[in-house]
Amino acid sequence: MATATSTAVPTLIGSVRRALRLLEAVGSHQDGATAKQLAREAGLSLPTAYHLLRTLAYEGYLRRERGVFVLSDAVERLACGEALGSRRNGIADSLGHWRDAVGAPVYFAVYHEGEICLVAVADSPAAPAVDDGADFRETAHAHAIGHCLLSQLGPAARRDHLDRHPVRPRTPYSLPDRGALLARLGSLGRMEPVVERQEYALGTVSAAVPVTAGSTAAALAISLPLDQEARLLPAVEWLRREIGTLLTSLAFSISI
Template sequence: MGSVQRAMRLLESVAEHEHGAPAKQLARETGLALPTAYHLLRTLSHEGYLRRDKGLFFLGEAAERLSGSAARQKRRSTIVEALAHWRDSIGAPVYYAMYRGGEIEISCVSDTPGNPAVQEWADFRETAHAHAIGQCLLSQLGEDARRDHLDRYPVRAITPYTVRDEDALLRRLERTGRMAPVVERQEYALGAVCAAIPITVGSTAATIALSLPAQQADRLLPATRQLQDEIGRLLGSLAISISI
């Protein structure tokens, strides 16, 4: 445990020196004997946590991977906390999804036993045309990317309310507008109505969505407006969390 603590102190000290630092300086800053510092620096370099260049030590690829993982976890925590807040304030399940690598990804869902999320009874990736999340993401894509997706996952009716063909879907998406909310009523799941709000950061299409039981359909538009307002207030933190 003592060796681990000393190694961590060295890593922290190296991280503070963007342009690198020599062993003697690192030993002095960490309060380690020079032979101990040399031994730990060699070990950390061998394992890839540090790299040595012209007598100076820098963070290595292994340490940078750890840093990247921690940053991703922090970004995910931001989204999880935001979704839980909106879930409780609106009284509805809230979803976060992205379009990445040509596929729909439901990255996070926040619900409760009293307000459960819509169950994935038909593959979300293959039925983007039928649910608000998918329609919202498709509406943010360019024409070529949108047609590529629909070539791979053709439009098909999965409930009596699902859009009937690709032409009808494309007309709907064009009318919706690239950054306008999307609403669907029982097109993916009977007994559920949903809305999705688009978020775009750089080239990533994303959405925050909510669902309600069909008997609460009169709440859908007010709840969507409330969610839009909530997202607007937290957009800064969401912007750096988009890639979880």
Template sequence: MATTGTAPAHLTAAVPPQPHASASPAPAPATLIGSVQRAMRLLETVAGHPYGAPAKQLAREAGLALPTAYHLLRTLVHEGYLRREKGLFFLGEATERLTGRGAEQKRRGMVVGMLARWRDALGVPLYYAVYREGEVDVVCVSDSPVVPAVQEWADFRETGHAHAVGQCLLSQLDEEARRDHLDRHPVRPVTPYTVRDAQSLLRRLERTRRGEPVTERQEYALGTVCAAIPVTVGTTAATMAFSLPAHQTDRLLPTARRLQAEMQRVMGSLALSISI
């Protein structure tokens, strides 16, 4: 059916008028809160003065009236976002906590990205763990439907003696710290292949060569073998580990060597992320 011609009047009347091309820009959203904006400008201005600055200078640089700046500065000091010393204003503990958390999130994101790349390149699920406050702490796991991670069917913290992650972390501790850990988390059988007692485990850990991968075969989960690479920075013990189906045991050491080579290539970046 042809569509040329003039539309009926009852249709054209319903069409709202279109704005003129030269219409002024839309105003800022009414939900913006001016006092918050001004406070953030002040915080940014103070951040630009690591040795502090007086209120008058901050007001001038932030483009604020002096009475407004005084009011906001007092509020920010009261809330801990700024601190005042001898008439100068500095960033406070609350602001430093916020920036610290942002840096922590950035480090965590870096580790997550590295694990994902290595997972895909090596074709194994990866685990990143640290020994923190006397406990095995698995910080990050990177797996996929193709390479699923081992299910935590027995608490990783309680069974550090049975898996490569825990054994690798314990191998980096001194003898006193190892015994303290095993006193709190006694050795017990998890599978028929688990190390039988604390003395056997301690002897095994003593024989572990510094920097060498730690391996276990079906000690934590039947049908699964694991390897863990030690990562020691200062006094922090950490490890990067992976698991494989037991029928792929022949891949264990070659994959561990490949992972270790990748870790050494980016060791500087990895070291910065130990504390996540």
């Protein structure tokens, strides 16, 4: 009996954390959002997100209206939730300008309390974000954002992250093991763009650049279909030059 109790506790804590991330994601959409969009923003697989969303709706924390999930009146009264939603909307609006300028989805993420946190994504039907249902936090070893954020951590924090989220190849192009990942991270220059080619999702290339914001690791990234790979480096280099003008808009996110 003691063994069952000890193994159940981490599962319950993990479920609570995932549910809270979903509530925060819902709070950032005044008119509601679909389960697929919320799963992407919370860094969860679609089946996991949908199960939690249904549970939250059953318990009265969310309402489902016309195919989208919205906060219930009880949750909307929480000032912190309203503030977070407002700030994330501001981030998405800012990233939208750069999405239109480079013609690609733009992602902003931070490393917060030991996890990859995808704060905002600006995409469009013409420039859709990568969405394969994977848990974004657990796949930092495969995507450019993860490489960029992990490269900004100290050795101890990096080891801790990889102990909790082991390297598991996702495609035939993924790095095969922890040693290969650490070697790549160690070779990156301080402000050098990080590029991955089909390591996270087949048919997709992506690149990320670090954002200097105090002691917090942050990154901006874009992704493109493989047949548009020639656009990747020029677009991310343009974005890197524009980071200075973005910092004012993005600074709030460092404290989430």
